[in-house]
Structure formats: C-alpha cells, structure tokens
Amino acid sequence: MEGLISAVFYVLRFANDLLHYFKETLAVIFMASPLEILKATWPIFLIDVPRFTLTAWYSAYRHFFDTRSKVSKEKFRQKLLREQPLVTVVVPAFNEGENLFATISSLKAQTYPNVEIIIANDSSTDDTAKICELLKGENIRVVHAQIRQGKAFGHNIGLLLSKGKYIVVCDGDTVFHRDAIMEILLPFMDPEVKGVAGNVKVRNPYDSFITRMQALEYLLSIELGRRFSSHVDILWIISGAFGAFDANTVKKIGGWEVSPGEDKDITTSLRKMGFKVAFTPDAICYTEAPRTIGGLVRQRLRWSRSLLLLGVRKHGDLLIRSFFWQDKKLKNIMSAWDIIAYNILFGSGAILVLILITIFAPNLLLTVFLIMALIYPVVDLLNMIVVFALSKDKKAVLSLLPYVAIAWLYVGIFLKVIMIFAWLDEYFFRSSYHDPYVPLAVRERKPRWGEKDPYAELQALPEYEN
Amino acid sequence: MISPHDYLGKKDRDHMKIKAKYLLHTDLSPDDLAKFSLSGLDLLMEDSQNGEPIKAGIFLFKDPPSCYKSLSSWRTHESTALLPAFVAVDQSNTLYDPVLDSLADNCDDLIVFPTINIRLMTGELNTIHSSFHSDNEHIKSETSRLLFFLASRNRPVIEPRKCLTSKSGWEWPLAKALLNVEHAGEESKVLEVMVEAGMLAKRTKELVVACPKCGNARIGTTKVCSSCKSSVIRQTNIVHHYSCGGVFPEEEGWTKEGLRCTKCHRKLVHIGVDYERPAKVDVCVNCGQTNESFAYEAYCLACEERFSLQSAASLHISEYSLEKDDIEIKRLLNGQVDYDDETFYLDPKAFQIVLNAEKKLASRNQADFCVLKLKLNRDAGPIQGEALVERLINKLRGSDIVSRLSTDTIATLLRHVSIEEAKKCLTRLKAELVNYDFDKILIEHYPVIENEDIPRILEWKV
Numbered sequence: 001m002e003g004l005i006s007a008v009f010y011v012l013r014f015a016n017d018l019l020h021y022f023k024e025t026l027a028v029i030f031m032a033s034p035l036e037i038l039k040a041t042w043p044i045f046l047i048d049v050p051r052f053t054l055t056a057w058y059s060a061y062r063h064f065f066d067t068r069s070k071v072s073k074e075k076f077r078q079k080l081l082r083e084q085p086l087v088t089v090v091v092p093a094f095n096e097g098e099n100l101f102a103t104i105s106s107l108k109a110q111t112y113p114n115v116e117i118i119i120a121n122d123s124s125t126d127d128t129a130k131i132c133e134l135l136k137g138e139n140i141r142v143v144h145a146q147i148r149q150g151k152a153f154g155h156n157i158g159l160l161l162s163k164g165k166y167i168v169v170c171d172g173d174t175v176f177h178r179d180a181i182m183e184i185l186l187p188f189m190d191p192e193v194k195g196v197a198g199n200v201k202v203r204n205p206y207d208s209f210i211t212r213m214q215a216l217e218y219l220l221s222i223e224l225g226r227r228f229s230s231h232v233d234i235l236w237i238i239s240g241a242f243g244a245f246d247a248n249t250v251k252k253i254g255g256w257e258v259s260p261g262e263d264k265d266i267t268t269s270l271r272k273m274g275f276k277v278a279f280t281p282d283a284i285c286y287t288e289a290p291r292t293i294g295g296l297v298r299q300r301l302r303w304s305r306s307l308l309l310l311g312v313r314k315h316g317d318l319l320i321r322s323f324f325w326q327d328k329k330l331k332n333i334m335s336a337w338d339i340i341a342y343n344i345l346f347g348s349g350a351i352l353v354l355i356l357i358t359i360f361a362p363n364l365l366l367t368v369f370l371i372m373a374l375i376y377p378v379v380d381l382l383n384m385i386v387v388f389a390l391s392k393d394k395k396a397v398l399s400l401l402p403y404v405a406i407a408w409l410y411v412g413i414f415l416k417v418i419m420i421f422a423w424l425d426e427y428f429f430r431s432s433y434h435d436p437y438v439p440l441a442v443r444e445r446k447p448r449w450g451e452k453d454p455y456a457e458l459q460a461l462p463e464y465e466n
Numbered sequence: 467m468i469s470p471h472d473y474l475g476k477k478d479r480d481h482m483k484i485k486a487k488y489l490l491h492t493d494l495s496p497d498d499l500a501k502f503s504l505s506g507l508d509l510l511m512e513d514s515q516n517g518e519p520i521k522a523g524i525f526l527f528k529d530p531p532s533c534y535k536s537l538s539s540w541r542t543h544e545s546t547a548l549l550p551a552f553v554a555v556d557q558s559n560t561l562y563d564p565v566l567d568s569l570a571d572n573c574d575d576l577i578v579f580p581t582i583n584i585r586l587m588t589g590e591l592n593t594i595h596s597s598f599h600s601d602n603e604h605i606k607s608e609t610s611r612l613l614f615f616l617a618s619r620n621r622p623v624i625e626p627r628k629c630l631t632s633k634s635g636w637e638w639p640l641a642k643a644l645l646n647v648e649h650a651g652e653e654s655k656v657l658e659v660m661v662e663a664g665m666l667a668k669r670t671k672e673l674v675v676a677c678p679k680c681g682n683a684r685i686g687t688t689k690v691c692s693s694c695k696s697s698v699i700r701q702t703n704i705v706h707h708y709s710c711g712g713v714f715p716e717e718e719g720w721t722k723e724g725l726r727c728t729k730c731h732r733k734l735v736h737i738g739v740d741y742e743r744p745a746k747v748d749v750c751v752n753c754g755q756t757n758e759s760f761a762y763e764a765y766c767l768a769c770e771e772r773f774s775l776q777s778a779a780s781l782h783i784s785e786y787s788l789e790k791d792d793i794e795i796k797r798l799l800n801g802q803v804d805y806d807d808e809t810f811y812l813d814p815k816a817f818q819i820v821l822n823a824e825k826k827l828a829s830r831n832q833a834d835f836c837v838l839k840l841k842l843n844r845d846a847g848p849i850q851g852e853a854l855v856e857r858l859i860n861k862l863r864g865s866d867i868v869s870r871l872s873t874d875t876i877a878t879l880l881r882h883v884s885i886e887e888a889k890k891c892l893t894r895l896k897a898e899l900v901n902y903d904f905d906k907i908l909i910e911h912y913p914v915i916e917n918e919d920i921p922r923i924l925e926w927k928v
Contacts, residue, residue, distance in 0.1 A: 123744070143704075143745050143747065144745060145744035145745045146744050146745065147742055147744045148744075149706050149742065149744050152711050153706050153711070153713060153744070156706075156711060156712075156713035157704060157706075157713050157745065159713070160704070160713050160714065160715075161747065163755075254710065254711070254712065254729045254730075255711060255712070255713065255729070256711060257711055258708060258710075258711040441738075441742070442706075442708050442742075446708045446709055
C-alpha cells in the first residue's frame with residue numbers, strides 16, 4: 001500500500017515537472033506564455049483544427065462503415081444498367097480546339113452505354129468549329145452560335161435540345177475517367193437528390209509549382225471537404241467542370257443564370273426548391289488548372305466575386321430568412337451561412353487579426369507563425385492520410401505529400417488574401433458585372449440584381465410589335 | 467452520227483498537223499460528187515496518189531459492195547490501215563461499214579500519226595486483238611473499230627461525260643458512237659470487257675454514289691428526323707434572352723403582343739438589344755424533335771429504294787485509254803527514237819527500248835519471246851554483219867525486229883516465240899547461217915513469269 005501511494009506521488013511529481021518543463025520551453029520558443037499563445041491562436045484550435053479533422057474522420061467513418069448505402073448504390077447501378085436512361089452530356093466550347101478532342105474521346109469511352117453528347121460551340125475563333133464537325137456523329141450533336149453568348153447559353157441550349165433524363169455539364173477541357181458517368185448517376189437513387197457534383201482533379205499537376213499546390217488544394221477541399229458536405233447535406237456547389245442534374249428539375253428552374261458562378265447559382269436554386277445535392281468521389285474527371293500565378297489569381301478573383309454576387313446579392317434571402325426561421329430547411333441555412341461565415345467572416349477575420357498583431361503586438365507575430373507552421377501541416381498531413389485511405393489514385397496523393405508542409409501558406413494566407421481583395425472589389429466596384437467570363441454583348445444588356453429593369457415600361461404596354 | 471468535236475475535246479489544240487491530203491475513192495459522177503461539200507479539202511484522187519502522204523480517206527460510193535471492197539483494201543494496207551475513213555454511200559450520210567469513222571465537220575481537227583509509226587502500232591494492235599477471245603463476233607468487230615480509231619488519234623482517251631438518261635449518270639460518247647450501243651451508258655460494259663482483255667487501260671475519274679439495290683446513280687437526297695424518319699423538317703432560330711438567360715425556339719416565343727421570353731414571360735425589345743438569335747436548329751414538324759442536325763437519306767429515282775448515304779453503293783466512272791503500259795513504246799511512237807521505215811531494223815538504243823517494253827508486255831500478253839544473239843567471229847568484218855542483217859530482215863516475219871548491237875553482234879527479237887520455236891526458226895535459217903562464221907549463237911528465252919526478266923540462255927550450234 002505504501003509502495004502504491006509512493007508510486008502515485010512519483011507519477012504526479014513527474015507530470016508536474018513535465019508540465020513545468022513544457023511551459024518553460026514554450027515560453028522560451030514562443031516568447032509568450034501559454035495563455036498569451038492561446039489568446040492569439042484560439043480560432044486555429046477551436047475552429048480550424050476541429051473543422052478539418054472532425055470532417056475528415058467523419059468522412060472516413062462513412063466510407064468504411066456505411067455499408068447500407070453501398071448496397072443501395074449497387075442495386076441502383078444494376079437498375080441503371082438494366083433501364084439505361086439516356087444521359088445528355090453538354091460540352092460548352094469556346095476556343096477549346098486543343099482539348100475538345102480529348103474530352104469527347106473520354107466521353108465516347110464511357111462504360112455507361114446510353115450517352116448523347118451536345119457540343120455548344122460558342123463562336124470560337126480557333127479550329128473548334130472544324131473539330132466539332134469532325135466529331136459529329138450518331139450520338140454527338142453540335143450547335144454553333146454565330147455570336148458569342150457565354151457558358152450559360154451553352155448549358156441552356158444543351159438543356160433545350162437534350163432528350164436525356166439526366167443532364168451532365170462539364171468544361172471543354174475536362175477529361176473523364178471511364179466510369180465517371182456511371183458513378184455520377186448513382187446518387188440519384190435517392191429521389192430527393194436532383195444534383196450531383198463530380199470529383200474534380202487537376203489534369204496538369206506537374207506543369208508548375210502553382211499547379212501542384214492546386215492539385216493538393218483540390219484533394220483536401222473537394223475530395224475530402226465535399227465528401228463531408230455531401231454526407232451532412234450542406235454541399236453548396238456543383239462545379240461547372242463536372243456535375244449532373246435531373247433534366248426535368250433543371251428545366252423547371254429555368255436553366256443556368258447568365259453570370260459568373262452559374263454553377264453555384266443553380267445549386268442554390270436546387271436547394272431552395274427543397275431538393276438535395278450530393279457529391280460522389282468515384283466520378284472522377286480531370287481539368288486544366290492555371291499554370292501561372294496571374295492565371296490563378298484571375299480565376300480565384302472570379303470565383304470569390306461570384307460568391308458574394310450570388311450568395312449575398314441574389315440569394316441573400318436565404319441568409320435573411322434564417323433569422324426568422326421561415327426557412328424550415330435547416331441544412332440550407334447551414335449551407336448558406338457556412339460559406340458566408342467561414343469563408344468571408346472567418347477568413348477575413350483571420351487576415352485582419354494577423355494585420356492587427358503585426359501592428360499592435362509584433363512580438364507575437366513570430367509566435368503565431370510558428371504555431372501555424374506547426375499545427376496546420378500536422379492537420380493537413382492527417383487529412384492526407386485520410387485522403388490516401390479514401391482515394392483510388394494513391395500514387396497521386398503520395399506525390400503531393402511533400403507539399404503538405406507549405407500548403408497552409410497557399411490556402412490559409414495566399415488564397416484568403418485574394419478572397420478578401422475580391423470581396424472588397426465586388427462590394428465597392430461590382431467588378432463581377434465587368435468580368436469577361438460573360439461576353440460583353442451579353443453582360444452589357446443584362447440587368448443587374450437590385451437594379452431597375454430598363455425595359456420595365458415596355459412590359460406595361462398592352463401591345464408591342466417587334 | 468456524232469462529231470469528233472464531241473470527244474476529241476477543245477482544250478488540246480497543240481497537235482501535230484502534217485501536210486497531207488485526203489485520198490478520194492468514189493464511183494460517183496462529177497455531178498453527183500458536186501453535191502458533197504468537198505471544197506476546201508486538199509483532195510487527191512485514188513489513182514494519182516504516187517506516194518504522197520495521206521491524211522485520211524474519203525469514200526463516196528453509190529454501190530455499197532464497191533465501197534466495201536475499196537474500204538477493205540484501205541484497211542488491209544499497212545500505210546492506210548489506221549487512217550480515218552469518211553464514208554457516204556448512196557449520197558447519204560449513213561455510216562455503212564462497221565470499221566469506219568464518223569463524218570467530220572472539219573477534217574483538219576483529226577490528228578493522225580505519221581505513217582512511219584503505224585507499222586509498229588498495227589503489229590501491236592494485232593497482237594492485242596488476237597489474244598481477245600470472245601464468242602461474240604459483234605463485240606469483236608466493234609472493239610476492233612474502237613481500237614483502230616484510238617490508235618489513229620493522238621489522244622487515245624475515251625472520256626466520260628455527264629448524261630441525264632444514263633443509269634450511271636455518265637456516258638462515253640466516243641465509245642457509244644463507235645460501239646453502236648442502243649442506250650446511253652451501255653458502252654461502259656463493253657469498255658470494261660476490253661479492259662479485262664488488256665486492250666484498254668482505265669483510270670478512275672469520278673466516284674459516284676449509287677443505289678445499293680439497282681445500281682442506279684440517279685438518286686435524290688433528303689433530310690430525315692432520326693426518331694420518326696419524317697422528312698418534313700423546319701429550321702428555326704434560337705433566341706437567347708440576356709436578362710434571364712432563357713433559351714427557346716423563336717416560334718415558341720411569338721404571341722399576340724409580340725415576342726416574349728418563354729422563361730420569364732417578358733416582352734423582348736429588339737434583337738441585339740435585350741436578346742439575340744445566335745444559333746439555328748432543325749425542328750421535325752411531325753414529332754417536334756428539336757435537333758441541331760438531322761441525318762441525310764437518299765432515295766433511288768428508279769426503284770424508289772430509300773437508304774442512308776453510308777450504305778450507298780459506289781460507282782467508279784473511269785476514262786479509258788489504249789493499253790500502252792510501257793513508257794518506252796510511247797516514246798517510240800512519239801518519234802523520240804529514229805528508225806528506218808522501210809525495214810524493221812532498229813538501232814541498238816531503240817532495240818533495247820523495245821526489248822524492255824517486250825519484257826513488261828510478256829506477262830500481260832501471256833506470250834513469251836526470244837532474242838537471238840548472233841555473234842560473228844571478229845575477223846568476219848563489218849560487211850558480213852550488214853549482209854547478215856539484210857538476210858534476216860528478208861527471212862523473218864514483219865513483227866520481228868533486227869538490230870546490230872555492235873560490229874560483230876546481231877540481235878533479233880522474235881515475238882510470241884517459245885524456245886522450241888526459236889530453235890525451229892534457227893533451223894529454218896540454217897541455210898542462210900552456214901555461210902557465216904559465228905563465234906556463238908545464243909537463244910535468250912524470256913518466259914511468261916512475273917517479276918522475272920532474267921532470260922534462260924541456250925547456246926545453239928549451227
């Protein structure tokens with residue numbers, strides 16, 4: 001008994017010494033006390049770390065232990081192969097002469113048997129039109145627009161001409177895994193699901209350092225992040241690079257909006273109608289990522305502006321209604337606020353805090369950087385382990401592991417700075433309305449949300465003959 | 467009756483014209499003769515030829531048997547066998563004899579080989595024609611007529627021409643006239659037979675689409691809907707409304723108040739202002755399918771069979787020319803090689819050219835040949851060689867060729883002769899050959915085996 005008591009005291013004393021040693025070490029390394037460190041970095045520990053780790057673990061749990069959904073999927077797969085409902089793939093092409101052949105070839109090689117392809121050539125200036133004519137065939141139709149109308153027109157005219165039960169949209173440079181169409185149809189086994197997002201990967205990860213970082217970002221945010229969002233039904237975007245929809249539902253919505261971020265817009269519209277949106281990690285496609293910093297910045301500015309444009313301006317009612325609990329779909333509220341809260345508020349806040357620390361407590365800046373440099377790579381590494389376990393292309397995951405150490409600089413700081421700049425630009429200057437993503441002729445004539453329709457008076461006239 | 471203008475073509479006027487005359491054969495009285503428009507022609511009467519070069523023959527007879535006799539003589543004489551002959555019997559323009567040419571408006575348009583070339587060509591044609599085994603005497607006579615006509619012209623090409631009444635949509639006017647076919651396009655069957663026999667060569671000029679059932683090339687095409695096979699298809703404009711992104715066929719947007727967007731139901735102001743018509747699509751009136759493009763289907767005007775263009779048959783429309791598959795003979799006939807027109811003696815260079823030509827023709831004609839090489843003793847001298855050459859020329863056939871390769875070597879090309887026959891030939895010439903002093907006599911036999919031009923050489927002892 002005495003021996004036991006002395007053993008317990010010995011352990012407690014050792015733990016106290018260890019804690020004391022730890023505190024002194026921290027004070028020496030970080031030049032701050034643990035309390036000061038916690039004050040400066042609590043969002044990392046209380047928001048970021050739980051957000052990334054818990055979501056990854058939950059996704060892993062659902063992947064390995066959720067056998068019921070796997071059985072249902074297999075039954076639905078057999079049903080699809082038996083009934084073979086027609087799938088229309090709409091490929092909007094603007095100056096995609098270099099990539100279109102590969103895109104269509106990968107679609108023609110799909111394991112799903114009943115696919116029709118509609119290529120919408122949006123008045124391309126290169127050889128796209130000639131390549132379209134060469135590709136025309138039994139199940140491949142081509143529409144040529146004589147005047148450039150934008151990507152949304154390509155999607156909408158594909159929807160108009162489609163005969164399929166499901167409609168799949170993609171980019172002109174997207175290349176598909178041979179089971180991509182088959183896999184993206186499986187979530188439709190749930191009759192409430194009307195939109196499914198595919199797993200977009202980077203086609204050119206080894207072109208430059210920027211493309212490697214984007215490949216890593218896609219793995220963490222799409223492969224892992226959207227898995228979780230889909231599991232808890234708060235997925236907020238079906239990427240325009242690869243997505244599938246129930247054709248009738250999209251026709252009821254009225255198709256795609258003419259603006260940057262039309263993919264986010266249609267996803268939000270689906271959610272507003274009460275339908276579900278899913279993500280399937282096995283429907284894999286590859287898309288070209290910008291090779292240079294300039295290209296990347298332009299792309300992310302457009303994406304971030306459209307977040308504000310559509311998330312706040314067009315679909316702001318989704319945010320406001322939640323205050324009065326009018327919208328009974330809690331998940332839609334969570335989805336809308338997740339983007340606004342985490343991306344806009346928290347993201348901006350993080351950068352703002354860094355700026356404030358730099359100004360008012362520069363002695364803490366190094367401490368915060370060291371904390372971030374220690375914590376984020378560990379979290380990302382743990383997430384990459386989960387991605388490695390879940391992903392089919394394990395070789396690609398392994399090749400990107402060395403970049404995990406600096407991924408936090410790219411995602412946590414570089415992209416957040418671009419986001420803040422985009423939001424400020426959009427809020428004060430409404431730059432999305434000048435984005436060349438939408439052709440000039442179209443964007444000049446499209447009324448902006450919140451503005452008066454210039455032709456409203458005309459609508460009031462009893463008769464107007466064109 | 468056709469005019470040579472129809473088939474000789476108007477593009478090639480750079481032809482060789484020789485200053486020759488028209489030889490007139492006639493039994494008509496001067497008064498009857500005056501009814502023919504012969505003024506302007508450089509005429510020569512039959513009995514006053516005297517070796518003058520002849521361009522063509524004009525046969526004007528009242529009595530058909532006399533005309534035929536005169537024509538036969540014309541055709542069998544080597545100097546005139548391949549020359550054009552213009553015939554009118556009983557003061558009409560009716561063509562009388564099958565082996566005749568049509569009456570020309572302007573005889574100067576006809577290009578004629580120089581007479582010195584005719585002998586070789588005649589031999590060649592006889593060889594070709596004799597190997598044409600056909601039970602149909604009519605075809606044999608028609609084909610010979612065509613061959614002679616082609617051989618006597620500097621443009622031996624039977625070109626196709628579009629024809630509305632022909633099954634294939636094409637006709638060969640020259641062959642049609644000379645082969646006496648009833649319906650347009652039938653001459654192509656005879657031409658194909660001549661190609662198979664090796665008389666003519668053909669080259670595809672056009673590939674036409676034809677009905678897979680009856681082979682008729684007179685077909686029509688139509689657009690059909692891929693789902694209901696209706697050909698009633700209307701093209702419609704697609705409207706893109708900028709404001710709401712609505713995309714719809716224009717005709718669906720027209721209302722009493724004007725054009726309205728089918729998505730947001732707003733009135734549209736003006737094209738280019740708030741909407742655009744960037745694309746057109748085809749709409750099937752029957753089933754309403756909206757499709758960017760429909761399939762094209764064909765239908766046969768003869769048998770009314772409907773088929774897709776992918777399953778259509780193909781017809782090769784060819785032009786036919788005289789079978790001269792060796793360039794050397796062409797060069798020979800164009801006068802690039804000199805040779806004496808009174809004997810079949812060729813200089814060594816020409817002999818080698820003809821020998822190469824014969825090698826190529828051996829497999830085609832399925833007829834072997836031999837070359838006798840008579841090597842005189844060096845001490846024999848050049849005079850013996852010349853004497854031997856003359857002897858051989860007199861003794862050998864007209865189709866054989868003699869050449870003095872060197873001072874002491876004389877070669878003789880014996881056509882259509884096997885090695886046994888060559889030995890027999892030499893046996894027959896033994897009486898001539900014993901008077902000469904030979905070093906050796908070689909028989910080079912070129913058999914009928916493709917891709918083999920190495921002769922089998924046998925030495926013959928006198």
